[in-house]
Amino acid sequence: MNSEQDPGTCSLWIGTYPRPGADPGSGEGVFGVEVDAGTGALSAARRVIALPAPSFLAAHPSGRTLYAVGESATGSLAVLGAGDDGSLAVRRTVSSGGSDPCHVAAADGRVWVTNYADGVAATWSTDSDGLLAPGPEFFGHHGSGPVLDRQAGPHAHSAHVVRGDGDTALVVDLGSDELRVHRAAPDGGKGSELAATFPPGTGPRHLVELPDGSLLVAGELDCRLHLLVPDVGSQGLPRYRHADSFPITDATWGADGTPGFPSHVTLSADGRHVHVGVRGPDVLAVLRLEHVADGWRARHVADVELGAGAWPRHHAVVGPGTPGGASVPPGHELVVVAAQNTSELISVLVDGASGAGEVVARLPLPVPPACVLVR
Secondary structure, three states: OOOOOOOOEEEEEEEEOOOOOOOOOOOOEEEEEEEEOOOOOEEEEEEEEEOOOOOOEEEOOOOOEEEEEEOOOOOEEEEEEEOOOOOEEEEEEEEOOOOOEEEEEEEOOEEEEEEOOOOEEEEEEEOOOOOEOOOOEEEEOOOOOOOOOOOOOOOEEEEEEEOOEEEEEEEEEOOOOEEEEEEOOOOOOOEEEEEEEOOOOOOEEEEEEOOOOOEEEEEOOOOEEEEEEEOOOOOOOOOEEEEEEEEOOOOOEOOOOEOOEEEEEEEOOOOOEEEEEEEOOOEEEEEEEEEEOOEEEEEEEEEEEOOOOOOEEEEEEEOOOOOOHHHOOOOEEEEEEEEOOOOEEEEEEEEOOOOOEEEEEEEEOOOOEEEEEEO
């Protein structure tokens, strides 16, 4: 956070798509936005740097480097220098190693990218500033699923760096209904294994890791939240067992009452609630998380309506526990949602006790937002 910034204000990076029907590089880029952590008011939207389809962003732990995928058939990864004044400058652009990259994750010493169209996960080691070292490594996925129009082949959708081990990442594959684990090793000793399988037709998309190492994974195609627990008896690379699943929302979509398509999932700072964006019904679903004797339970408690056509693609939790987040009203959390199809950011204030929420602010953008990252 800029040292001159109002302590009640939080700065956000916003990744975007081109306008519908436009080609990549026709006006989108990485935007900077300010959010008042007390009221949720959004302001000062400006395009900081022009880039083609930077649909997902991640920051190096140093804060000096920002990564942006370029989601196109010829996939790219832009490495951006981040100035203290909120500026961005391209340091390097490389191939993402596949087609239509849709996610990037960064840790000390390594960055991971997932390519949706062909199911390739790619990784680079980095220096202390986050600059890429030569010699990327690639991990190809295989397989398919029963939802023919979405699962004809592998679709690596997101990467999660294993806690305390930046060289190892868990990658969810929407196309093959699998969780795969990849370990990078520049000396040639890399590893790749199947870490878990999901019920056919799940379409796993994004995940969060719980304090005990269990995982909650949003199923884009079945609209359920899936619980994976560590396989205690496994050796070497981590493995998991599918233990349970929970309905994400009470809202339905379409004349036939079908469920929607979950996107991003986050955990509240106190670990009591899970937030899931659901496209179609266009809600931010909130589930109460409970640690019980035989594991975890997630119970739906609220749907915050975001407005017809919002299509919530991604969101971020702002405070407490994030820069500028100390001003969030006591007992509440602020969630900023990227509403792709209405081209706006939406601030949602969530009650930490009940899980109920309300929209408190909106900010139109000139291009569709796709990712929200707290700066």
